[in-house]
Amino acid sequence: MRNVSDIIEQYLKNILQQSPNGIIELQRSELAERxxxxxxxxxxxxxxxxxxxxxxxxxxKRGGGGYIRIQKVELPSKEAIHMHIxxxxxxxxxxxAAEGIIYQLEEGxxxxxxxxxxxxxxxxxxxxxxxxxxxDEIRARLLKxxxxxxxxx
Numbered sequence: 001m002r003n004v005s006d007i008i009e010q011y012l013k014n015i016l017q018q019s020p021n022g023i024i025e026l027q028r029s030e031l032a033e034r035x036x037x038x039x040x041x042x043x044x045x046x047x048x049x050x051x052x053x054x055x056x057x058x059x060x061k062r063g064g065g066g067y068i069r070i071q072k073v074e075l076p077s078k079e080a081i082h083m084h085i086x087x088x089x090x091x092x093x094x095x096x097a098a099e100g101i102i103y104q105l106e107e108g109x110x111x112x113x114x115x116x117x118x119x120x121x122x123x124x125x126x127x128x129x130x131x132x133x134x135x136d137e138i139r140a141r142l143l144k145x146x147x148x149x150x151x152x153x
Contacts (some may be wrong), residue, residue: 004037004041005041005044005045005049006034007035008035008037008041008045009045009049009140010051011035011036011047012024012026012046012050012070012099016070016072022071022072023068023069023070023071023072024069025068025069026067026068026069026070027047027068028042028067028068031068042068045083046058046060046068050070051100052073052088053088053096053097053099053100053101053103053104054100054103054104054107055072055073055103055104055108056070056071056072056073056109057070057071057072057073058070058071060132079111081105081151082148082151085101085143085144085147085148085151087143088101089101089140089143089144090140091137092133092136092137092139092140093136093139093140093143094136094139095123095125095139098123098139098140098143099120099123100121101147102116102119102120102143103116105147105151110151111147111150111151115140115150119143119146119147122142122146123139123142123143136147
């Protein structure tokens with residue numbers, strides 16, 4: 001059985017997909033009421049599953065008339081993806097952000113599930129058993145090199 005976070009995530013992705021401009025605006029309290037959960041559950045889902053690394057821009061305004069705006073960022077071409085990779089990864093990257101990039105590329109069908117799983121395995125902190133900041137630097141180099149190789153075919 002799926003948990004509430006998974007259900008909320010899927011709901012948001014479905015309405016985003018149906019949105020003609022790829023943008024949705026929601027009331028946190030209305031979502032919490034719809035899914036019979038506390039507003040902090042909505043915050044958790046949005047802050048962990050709708051990140052820039054995963055291909056989403058999120059704007060939030062709190063208060064009485066507050067809202068959450070989520071926009072899906074599309075990667076139009078391989079050249080744009082290469083630029084996105086170099087901009088996002090930089091000189092070092094932590095495991096969570098690296099997995100977000102992999103997720104975004106997999107969701108956009110630029111890489112396969114198999115390739116995504118291989119990338120996740122290679123950049124894991126269990127495999128890169130180095131002290132920080134070396135681990136994040138090595139992860140960034142590995143990830144950039146592997147992604148460029150995968151996306152250059």
